[in-house]
Amino acid sequence: MDSRPVILIVDDEPRSVEVIARVLDEDFEVLTATGAEAALRHLENNWVQVVLADQRMPDVTGVALLAQVRERWPDIARILVTGYTDPDDMIRAINEAGIYQFIAKPWHPDQLLLTVRNAARQFQLQREHDRLSIEMKLLGPTLETRLANRRDRIRQGFHFDTLIRATGSPLDETCRVAAQVATFDVPVLILGETGTGKELLARAIHYGSLRSDRPFQAENCGAIPDELLESELFGHKRGAFTGAVANRVGLLEQADGGTVFLDEIGDVSPAFQVKLLRFLQEGEIRPVGSNESRHVNVRVIAATHRDLGAEVRAGRFRQDLYYRLASMELQVPPLRARPGDIRLLAEVTLDRLCTTHGKAVKGLTEDAIACLEAYDWPGNVRELQNELTRALVLAERDRLGPECLSARVLAGAAQQVGAAPIPGADHGPLRDRVERVEAAILLETLLRFRWNKSKAAKELGLSRVGLRAKLERYGLAPGGATRSH
Template identity: 70%
Template sequence: MTQTRPGILIVDDEPRSVEVIARVLGEEFEVFTALDAMRALEVLENEWVQVVFCDQRMPGRSGVDLLTEVRRRWPDVVRIIVTGYTDPQDMIGAINEAGIYQFITKPWHPDQLLLAAQGAARLYHLQREHDRLSLELKLAAPAAEVRFAEQHERVLRNFHFDALVRTPASPLNEVCRRAAQVAAFDIPVLVLGETGTGKELLARAIHYASLRSERPFFAVNCGAIPDELLESELFGHKKGSFTGAYTTRIGLLDQADGGTILLDEIGDVSPAFQVKLLRFLQEGEIRPVGSNETRRVDVRILAATHRDLAGEVKAGRFREDLYYRLAAMVLTLPPLRERRGDLRVLAPRILDSLSSAHGKRTQGFTEEALACIEAYDWPGNVRELQNELTRMLVLAGGGPLGADLLSPHVLRGAAASSANATAADLAVKDTGPLKDRIERMEALILMETLLRCRWNKSRAAEELGLSRVGLRAKLDRYGIARDGTFGRSH
């Protein structure tokens, strides 16, 4: 019959004691008995025993002598001595020789025996589980290393310079080329560019292309945090150093030891904090708020700002010595209006990511929508583009995303930018006689409405309160056509 309950061996030269202990434990455990050491060893060789209860005083061989051999031959078995002596030195000797789990002194209580047996059985199970997990970890170590290597490789791909999507003719290529050159050199880099141009993305690419790629990367928006909190964020603080400091905090500079920190919007920090930051850059030491101890850390500093930092230095709002500490190399990211050719590859890439994130499939853009996206200036750069594409995705039904899903201001901007030289003169000038300026506004409204209505002239005419013939006359007058021409025909 298969043994399903934990096995317990009771060893005692007194049959009455064996019988009583067996009765106490028999309801919960599979009980085996032996009246001497030799019989006990035979049971252990043939049965699955997890716990041994052994009397200390037995003829021929004592309990400690028997359990010492049990420890040598069956080290997993949990050993319990039932004894009448309590001398501490004897107990210590028994623990050292036989590895005794517990002593039960006579006279014992039935509940005491049962609790000891239950605890010993749990210990046996935990030991076996520990051994199993240790073996699994040992066997899985090479696979875990492979998984870590694969994950690290995936991170390197995701944050490589190729993550800054661009075409072969993009002005961003030169910036990425210089960034790749400087990445391997452990020097500070200052990244300039308008909000939303991808400064943090470029900084991450620099980190993951450097020798610090396996160490942490942190980005801190210095412009969004007050001085006191920014100091605590970067340098850490001791418990009780200020109101609300209920625990000690390790600063990001300490956490990033060996890695990289991006100080985003560095141009917005106060003059007082500029001094603290300069001291760290000069000495390489941090001192948590409320502490008198300093600690050296090895952190590469990258900085970014949308401001003209050299101009801020001239105006006296930014320390010159700090500027030169941060700007060993200066990289400037171009805005989207200078990367119009990139929009035809960038917009679909962003749309794919949004589609996955929101669980909504899409069939891409219509050619007209792409033309409008390419024509618009995107003053908010990639962030504005991402928001606009999110809006389009949410509003889209079936089929490709059309120009009618674009916001009115995007359509107006695209209409104004989609013209040739004559159209630019017509639509962009904001000076001249009132009649000409009104005509320019009318032409823009016509173009925007047609784009939104997908060039359905009947629908556009109805929306504008015009007859189809009247709309046609105005389109001819302003030279507006679906092929992109936009200019006076007279």
């Protein structure tokens, strides 16, 4: 089941609906309607968080539709897309329909995405506020204790021990140093490839620190342009730019007293590096469009997949900013450097996926685990999670075997397993190189068909006798065993 926020787009122009949906569909589950009647049916049958409606529609205006939404579903965030920005019209729309924000035409994709993200976040915060208000009324003085217990559960959920690894893992040393760093209120720079779990480590540092009862806010600095990133971090004043119809508190101010995690810090522009350096030096922010500075007290944990030392030497990253961020530097090893962790990671991840998707399996076969351990995982833990999700969806037995794995993983595992027996495969005669490729293809196909030689021979266009001869030639056997020839 899709756990992303649900967004409803209402516009009588199918092309406009298609364009907006394309901008939003990576972050949200998108529903579409070309009229008010279809929109109301969606709202009656789905748990929608945000409605985005065009103002000019033939059957009913956007404001009139959103006024109905306000009356029947007051919690839903309402966004109006309009080509008119007359102040009187905007005030009237706010009074009639309680518009969360206006998006002026022509809109920019980044502005649209940021606006909808903020609206969905507001919806979640409002629901949380309402839930806590109900608990306050029902539980009275016991609520404080309950909230304290909840904070304790969160801390435990992001403790260093919950970073999955086997005994003797290279990640042990990283976690040991991180646990020491956590109690000292200094900036931390986390280095590592994409998908290695840098944000999980940052959360563990936060919940192991003296700031653990204060907010943790995260932002991917490489995902949005400077103008929107400045608004996200520092906030903005009403009227600061087109579409800014209300004041907005930035993430740095929201996290006051807590921690801000700045992911992909190596991707920010030189111009924004200057603004970030000023904040780190003075502890003050100035919202976009404001003349007043505000003091905030946050701990900054940054992360990047880049070699920031090399970026500094190349002149692409400010040296003074680098030293501000890197009071302590932590390196998260890639998954290919942690082969001993793969079995445990796969088992724990698969168990969690079974719960999430409501499909139970007993685990992975030894052949499947051998394939996972042989693959080099360029996408690291995130790629492993995606691979196991795919395998679970395709599973037809109570255990996941190699036949459920993608051709990419099988081929990569086959190349790793088949690398040793063919001497001179990386250089020398063409025959040796061709034999290496042929052995890898044979092994990948046999793994996919669970060593069913009839099916493998049919796919490869070989007879069973011919396939058997090649297996003997290359010493291929179940379990990935090989021998030199």
